[in-house]
Amino acid sequence: MENLIDNGTFISQVERPNSSLPTVIVIGGGISGLAAARRLNDASFKVILLESRDRLGGRIHTDHSFGYPVDLGASWLHGVCNENPLAPLIRGLGLKLYRTSGDNSVLYDHDLESYTLFDKEGHKVPQQMVIEVGDAFKRILDETEKVRDEHTDDMSVLQAVSIVLDRHPELRQEGLAYEVLQWYICRMEAWFAADADMISLKSWDQASGLFDFLHLLVLLDMQEQVLSGGHGLMVQGYDPIIKALAKDIDIRLNHRVAKISNGPNKVMVTVEDGTGFIADAAIITVPLGILKANLIQFEPKLPQWKVDAISDLGFGSENKIAMQFDKVFWPDVEFLGVVAPTSYACGYFLNLHKATGHPVLVYMAAGRFAHDLEKLSDEPAANFVMSQLKKMFPNATEPVQYLVTRWGTDPNSLGCYSYDLVGKPGDSYERLRAPLGNLFFGGEAVSMEDHQGSVHGAYSSGIMAAENCQTHILERLGYFDKLQLVPSRGEIHDAAFPLQISRM
Numbered sequence: 001m002e003n004l005i006d007n008g009t010f011i012s013q014v015e016r017p018n019s020s021l022p023t024v025i026v027i028g029g030g031i032s033g034l035a036a037a038r039r040l041n042d043a044s045f046k047v048i049l050l051e052s053r054d055r056l057g058g059r060i061h062t063d064h065s066f067g068y069p070v071d072l073g074a075s076w077l078h079g080v081c082n083e084n085p086l087a088p089l090i091r092g093l094g095l096k097l098y099r100t101s102g103d104n105s106v107l108y109d110h111d112l113e114s115y116t117l118f119d120k121e122g123h124k125v126p127q128q129m130v131i132e133v134g135d136a137f138k139r140i141l142d143e144t145e146k147v148r149d150e151h152t153d154d155m156s157v158l159q160a161v162s163i164v165l166d167r168h169p170e171l172r173q174e175g176l177a178y179e180v181l182q183w184y185i186c187r188m189e190a191w192f193a194a195d196a197d198m199i200s201l202k203s204w205d206q207a208s209g210l211f212d213f214l215h216l217l218v219l220l221d222m223q224e225q226v227l228s229g230g231h232g233l234m235v236q237g238y239d240p241i242i243k244a245l246a247k248d249i250d251i252r253l254n255h256r257v258a259k260i261s262n263g264p265n266k267v268m269v270t271v272e273d274g275t276g277f278i279a280d281a282a283i284i285t286v287p288l289g290i291l292k293a294n295l296i297q298f299e300p301k302l303p304q305w306k307v308d309a310i311s312d313l314g315f316g317s318e319n320k321i322a323m324q325f326d327k328v329f330w331p332d333v334e335f336l337g338v339v340a341p342t343s344y345a346c347g348y349f350l351n352l353h354k355a356t357g358h359p360v361l362v363y364m365a366a367g368r369f370a371h372d373l374e375k376l377s378d379e380p381a382a383n384f385v386m387s388q389l390k391k392m393f394p395n396a397t398e399p400v401q402y403l404v405t406r407w408g409t410d411p412n413s414l415g416c417y418s419y420d421l422v423g424k425p426g427d428s429y430e431r432l433r434a435p436l437g438n439l440f441f442g443g444e445a446v447s448m449e450d451h452q453g454s455v456h457g458a459y460s461s462g463i464m465a466a467e468n469c470q471t472h473i474l475e476r477l478g479y480f481d482k483l484q485l486v487p488s489r490g491e492i493h494d495a496a497f498p499l500q501i502s503r504m
Ligand SMILES: Cc1cc2nc3c(=O)[nH]c(=O)nc-3n(C[C@H](O)[C@H](O)[C@H](O)COP(=O)(O)OP(=O)(O)OC[C@H]3O[C@@H](n4cnc5c(N)ncnc54)[C@H](O)[C@@H]3O)c2cc1C
Pocket: 027, 028, 029, 030, 031, 032, 033, 050, 051, 052, 053, 056, 057, 058, 059, 060, 072, 073, 074, 075, 076, 077, 078, 255, 256, 257, 258, 285, 286, 287, 290, 295, 296, 318, 319, 320, 407, 411, 412, 413, 415, 416, 417, 442, 443, 444, 445, 452, 453, 454, 455, 456, 458
């Protein structure tokens, strides 16, 4: 440790890893940062991971206060197949998945027969209507593709839907069926964590769109581009993966990064209390919300193209209210939904009892509604959810305990996941992902083409950033002449891993 003056700012202490090995600072202890740190650590780099919270996992947060695991952030694995980059880890740890749907489309991440919809008066919506409106919704989305082809200017998905309904009055729904259509739109909005009037028609199903809702839904014949295997809930929560990745990494919790100075040969990262860390390179995996809010100062300033990339993407909100009851009073289905005249007013509950055997319902809200829900304190939020539940089940008992998330205002996330804003260039993710000197960018918002917004996408982006960083450092420091490299592709538990980098 030493003291120094950095550009006029007093840095209280500087930690310079005492290492002859290449050194990397990873910023953010979510799945992306942990994947990057793990990869570099296993490749014999000296790694320090700085995390602002007092826990690891970021938007993966498995809570145990009910006495068993409940995921308050991510809970599904999308793409239950061997090609999923998380598959080796899940298999290696022996984690159980409860498959909610074998369908690869996002709309049907739960099989239709596994959920039950109610109207606001608590009457069950006939299942036949749910299926018919679902089919109509698919056709509407198909038709929006034609609208896009006809227009050079971008528009919102909602505008495109309204054009389609003008052209095809037979797809319009009336009365209760209209409310079911709104429910489908509500479910779709959850995938972008944003309302349909905010989502770009141009980009939403393009290669750089968030988890490719329409790739999955409409372009089902192009399934080779997306992971197959449907969707599964992580029965023990995502937490064991976080713990496994974090093993033996030098992790500093409660270290909120305030400044990153990118020098020609070194990077200096300064945390809130003034402590500085110096390394050969840094990998930044903080959520897009943090970058958007300029909570980290960059020295030199980020170039305009990077600033534009950050502002060209939206960062939406989704919140969960998990409720533990003393006994189950709801039907044995996976999903319980309330339909309404607007998607804003629709709602749904995940029945965790089905997957885990525990009497827990998780209410989920996305987009503007999620923002509005965050304005309520815990008790009114829980009361609101209970009022929804009581519409369906007038005899619902009060919860024993509940947990309320506020991902949108949490200073460590400031949102949930990213989406393409209307009218912005479609290459925002690529620009966001591009390295800057000794800085590398991972994280959910800069993940591989078709996996934004997912845990496995964030994991892949961390691995990618680590690989790019590794190559950069080794080339810059001339280590390629001195080191024997084993090819770096491969999963953590594959035979090819860990990388063997040995000095000659
Ligand atoms: C409610 C919700 C439900 C979701 N559901 C699913 C799902 O079912 N399936 C799925 O695949 N995906 C889901 N996701 C998305 C998934 O959780 C994310 O894509 C993924 O976890 C992001 O990982 P990450 O490492 O990129 O970011 P994060 O997990 O956000 O990690 C970034 C880390 O950076 C830290 N940090 C922030 N600022 C600083 C700073 N200044 N200094 C140091 N550290 C800092 C944060 O505390 C955080 O730990 C969901 C997300 C949410 C919020």
